[in-house]
Amino acid sequence: MGKIILVLAKDERGGIGNKDGLPWGNPSPADISRFRKITLGKTLLMGRKTYEIIWGKFGPLKDRKENIVLTRNLEWKGDGMTVCHSKAEILELAKSRDIYVIGGGEIYETFQPNASMIYLTEVRGQFESDTSFQWHDKDAWKISAPPIFLPKGPITEHPLLFNTFERRTPLP
Ligand SMILES: NC(=O)c1ccc[n+]([C@@H]2O[C@H](COP(=O)([O-])OP(=O)(O)OC[C@H]3O[C@@H](n4cnc5c(N)ncnc54)[C@H](OP(=O)(O)O)[C@@H]3O)[C@@H](O)[C@H]2O)c1
Numbered sequence: 001m002g003k004i005i006l007v008l009a010k011d012e013r014g015g016i017g018n019k020d021g022l023p024w025g026n027p028s029p030a031d032i033s034r035f036r037k038i039t040l041g042k043t044l045l046m047g048r049k050t051y052e053i054i055w056g057k058f059g060p061l062k063d064r065k066e067n068i069v070l071t072r073n074l075e076w077k078g079d080g081m082t083v084c085h086s087k088a089e090i091l092e093l094a095k096s097r098d099i100y101v102i103g104g105g106e107i108y109e110t111f112q113p114n115a116s117m118i119y120l121t122e123v124r125g126q127f128e129s130d131t132s133f134q135w136h137d138k139d140a141w142k143i144s145a146p147p148i149f150l151p152k153g154p155i156t157e158h159p160l161l162f163n164t165f166e167r168r169t170p171l172p
Contacts, residue, residue: 002097004114009121015129023127028156042100047107105131124159141165
């Protein structure tokens with residue numbers, strides 16, 4: 001049985017997106033590097049909007065096992081992308097592989113109840129945002145690796161806290 005793992009960055013109020021990008025502007029090199037380490041060789045899942053906003057101009061993320069886009073549009077296609085059309089289809093795939101959910105808001109919301117782990121980058125600050133991430137039940141989660149704090153500096157414009165969470169009680 002595979003796991004569902006969320007990988008996301010949010011600000012102090014939960015903001016994760018604004019218009020066609022991230023609330024705090026470009027991701028920092030430090031966060032890009034962590035994201036890459038976490039997701040290399042993995043199966044990634046993203047919503048159609050995130051694909052078009054963030055990744056569409058680059059195509060599928062390289063050196064990953066598979067890039068899946070979720071859309072309700074049965075006609076939608078993207079070069080090098082696997083296309084799925086329902087949560088049920090993803091849960092079926094997750095029986096045989098880990099799935100790394102990389103956004104955006106609707107997809108995190110949909111899969112949070114099924115997630116076993118969350119790689120969270122907390123961006124220090126409050127930024128204008130139109131998309132956010134909220135914990136459904138924060139008490140159900142515990143920090144499972146030592147947090148890493150990066151102060152503002154050459155590899156990040158805003159201070160960052162890298163955290164890894166896992167469920168206190170594994171999902172059935
Ligand atoms: N901070 C971060 O870590 C991070 C990471 C990624 C993205 N983001 C931000 O998140 C924002 C985008 O998030 P969003 O919530 O607007 O969109 P999204 O979650 O990226 O994509 C939503 C789309 O996914 C498809 N979808 C959702 N649930 C589905 C289901 N159950 N079955 C089939 N298809 C489904 C639908 O596509 P169709 O409309 O085609 O049917 C829906 O419109 C952007 O601002 C982006 O920058 C932030």
